[in-house]
Amino acid sequence: MEGHAHVTVTLRVCGAARTVTGLSLLFEAPGTRFLVDCGMFQGPKSLKALNYEAFPFEPRALDFVLLTHAHIDHSGLLPKLAKAGFRGPIHATRATRDLCSVMLPDSGHIQEMEVETLNRRNRRRGGMGPVTPIYTAADAKRVIEQFRAVELDEWIELADGVRARYWNAGHMLGSASIELEFAMPGGAPAMRVLVSGDLGPDCSVLQADPEGPAGVDHVICESTYGDEDRRCGTAEERRVRLADIVRKAARRGGALLVPAFAVERAQEVMWDLVTLMDSGQVPDAPIYLDSPLAIRATRIFLRHAATLEEGPALSRALRSPRLRFTETSEQSRAIALEEGFHVIVAGSGMCEAGRIRHHLRNWLPDPRATVLFVGFQAEGTLGRLLRDGAKAVRIQGDTVKVAAHMAEMTDYSGHADGPELGRWIQARGPVRGGVFLVHGEPEAIEGLAKRVTGRGIVPEAAIFRPALDEAFELPAGAPPVRLPAQERRRGSAERLGRPDWHNERAALLLSIERALDDAPDDAARGALLRRLRDVIEPG
């Protein structure tokens, strides 16, 4: 290398570092700098606070953004990036662009609503001035103009000596892994990096298995379920399990509520329900899709069905007369008039927002009702409390007793598990540089690291677990070099080191409500409250 021009490529991990949300990777090469993904931080309030802080780079200085897929934890801060002055193109597949055109404005709408509630509370308590939303629905609509469609498997030239190629990641409609190639001087082989994005499971019914190139220099891999080993069932097995739950729900005679993520999960569940009803395996009933976002997403699925495995079957099911799309709030309210067994699919997937909360408030106290969870339920969410068997919950300021039945299916995951991630990394080898594990909680990262090192896929020395804002030099054909610490934001470990007090408070209030409800009489309730007061206000 001595005597030759030296091309330095650096990577800075600006999100999803030892946590699962906010993925954002800053690459710098001579003459250009760009991002792969610009995700929003989700989950506990202390982590979400990062969304309000300044970017750890100058948005105006970026030349372009490459986007792996539409999920908000990968795309959700793009409108904020544009608001902060980024004017360059955002390269994404057509399906990703179409999904973003409904998901980003929906996210903007949620930001506006959250800030409105916060400002109302602050006004009531006095003190703090008004807070402005991270971005609005209008900001989000504007950023869609910056999207440029890319095709899978085709190289796109991005800057002098820098090009990229998108590979199917099998995770959701339009999802991709991104291969980056940086030209090296003097005819030396190019330096290649592969960013996994989120990877789908091998058993996905709709998505082809993830693909990617082999023999890259560096891999940046997600590790969401890196420590899990799930059984991967077929579509038929999945439907058998669903049929059993639906039949039981029908016998109870009330509503079957399915809190579902608006994109992919909702469509897959509706497809299975229609298939089971059409074949007479479960009793007939109307199926309501009560989510404006999911209805819009369903139209996009129909538009891109040809890119999916089983696309024609899915399209037929999504056009079934059994499905009732309730877009307006009047139509949504009218569902409450429905008697007997019926199905309501509504967001949000973890019951933290959306129309599912109204239906839960109506139906939770009713033993004829069934709630079916089909997605991940994060700690501290209403969905997690219900799934874990809470006897009473708080919804919109009311205590709601729970008599409804709870059911769960893990068959609808859009993520690869530990063995699948391990095999995916192995298929990218030989990796001559480093494997960066991102987009996972520390336990998941350790689980995946142990798996790939234990099987001799990658040596321990080549595994990197970047902290937030940590930077590395990525040489061709050699291990990454950790760069001296720059100014770093506090990462998830520092933010989540102590339990998030907001969730602790919610859990405590709920325990008190429950203890009061369960107490035998008013005297016992009075005694309990006095004991609590003695602790909080001693003397």
Ligand SMILES: [Zn+2]
């Ligand atoms: Zn995703």
